[in-house]
Amino acid sequence: MIKACITTVNWQKGRLRILDQTLLPNQVRFISCPRVNQVHEAIRNLRVRGAPAIGVCAGWGVYLGMKHSQAKNREAFLKELTRVTSYLATSRPTAVNLFWALRRMKNAGGYERKTPFDVKKAKKILYEEARRIELEDKELCRRIGRFGQKLLRSGDTVLTHCNAGSLATAGTGTALSLIYEAKRKGKRLHVIADETRPLLQGARLTAWELMQNKIPVTLICDSMAGALMAQGKINKIVVGADRIAANGDTANKIGTYSVAVLAKHHNIPFFVAAPVSTFDFSTSDGSHIPIEERHADEIRNGFGNWTAPKKVPVHNPAFDVTPHELITAIVTDRGVFYPPFQQSLQALKQ
Ligand code: MRU
Numbered sequence: 557m558i559k560a561c562i563t564t565v566n567w568q569k570g571r572l573r574i575l576d577q578t579l580l581p582n583q584v585r586f587i588s589c590p591r592v593n594q595v596h597e598a599i600r601n602l603r604v605r606g607a608p609a610i611g612v613c614a615g616w617g618v619y620l621g622m623k624h625s626q627a628k629n630r631e632a633f634l635k636e637l638t639r640v641t642s643y644l645a646t647s648r649p650t651a652v653n654l655f656w657a658l659r660r661m662k663n664a665g666g667y668e669r670k671t672p673f674d675v676k677k678a679k680k681i682l683y684e685e686a687r688r689i690e691l692e693d694k695e696l697c698r699r700i701g702r703f704g705q706k707l708l709r710s711g712d713t714v715l716t717h718c719n720a721g722s723l724a725t726a727g728t729g730t731a732l733s734l735i736y737e738a739k740r741k742g743k744r745l746h747v748i749a750d751e752t753r754p755l756l757q758g759a760r761l762t763a764w765e766l767m768q769n770k771i772p773v774t775l776i777c778d779s780m781a782g783a784l785m786a787q788g789k790i791n792k793i794v795v796g797a798d799r800i801a802a803n804g805d806t807a808n809k810i811g812t813y814s815v816a817v818l819a820k821h822h823n824i825p826f827f828v829a830a831p832v833s834t835f836d837f838s839t840s841d842g843s844h845i846p847i848e849e850r851h852a853d854e855i856r857n858g859f860g861n862w863t864a865p866k867k868v869p870v871h872n873p874a875f876d877v878t879p880h881e882l883i884t885a886i887v888t889d890r891g892v893f894y895p896p897f898q899q900s901l902q903a904l905k906q
Contacts, residue, residue: 606724611653697727720796804880804897805842
């Protein structure tokens with residue numbers, strides 16, 4: 557089994573412990589979130605980020621928000637629960653894992669309607685559901701890695717964009733899980749990490765994470781990917797996802813779409829890796845996926861330096877949508893799915 561080098565998010569001694577990713581790679585510092593508003597803040601400000609990790613934190617966030625409930629009856633409890641889940645739902649809009657986890661927590665909280673209400677029991681059920689979401693995420697990562705490693709050959713140079721590794725999940729990651737599992741199988745791989753403007757998840761997180769795991773990695777600026785593909789220096793691409801629509805259209809970190817177009821042009825396989833919690837079958841195609849617009853200063857003043865005029869208007873979408881036509885295969889915890897996705901992904905609904 558692959559071991560993630562660092563635990564990004566977990567429940568420890570009655571507290572939610574999160575690795576503060578805004579400080580990486582300069583500092584490895586964990587924060588403890590005893591209250592729901594701290595979980596909201598950590599998600600909103602990307603202290604914890606990556607779709608599956610956001611889902612895991614949301615589960616614990618709900619428990620923290622309900623932990624001190626004094627509700628006397630089921631109606632009052634459910635009202636509080638709705639308030640907490642609606643609040644956490646405002647933290648970030650694109651990663652569907654957030655809403656998936658909130659729905660699971662809400663369903664768990666509405667337990668056994670026929671039995672008499674007991675607030676202690678209701679809270680215990682929420683605790684157990686949050687725990688399950690965390691543990692399941694680890695297993696989903698393992699399974700993605702096992703299925704996906706088969707797509708990689710010894711000697712491959714694999715490009716990835718953003719961070720879809722152990723820093724983005726409670727386990728070994730999604731896209732990077734393929735790499736870790738392939739390495740475990742003895743395959744020699746080299747990873748090219750896109751820097752991932754503007755928040756540099758590729759540079760600050762993926763490069764750091766891969767180095768911790770002794771995977772050979774070369775960091776490039778986003779704008780260099782095309783030239784490397786043209787020179788034949790990249791032969792596979794693996795990325796994660798924040799939301800996959802019913803037809804396979806995939807929202808992921810801004811810049812993913814450009815990589816997919818380049819891959820198509822250069823005839824390079826483009827793989828997406830994601831757990832079931834990232835699929836949104838209620839969204840027919842990518843045009844309906846909400847795309848988060850983040851603060852202009854992330855571009856004008858990245859990491860404390862003005863790199864543009866202070867008042868220049870900025871457009872800063874955090875994600876883009878890669879149309880399903882550009883995706884070679886989607887690796888999930890239930891196997892690898894190929895086009896036509898509209899049909900093949902149906903199997904995931906069961
Ligand atoms: O803004 P971020 O850092 O949360 O964006 C993360 C990504 O786009 C990841 O690729 C995606 O969430 C998949 S993580 C397994």
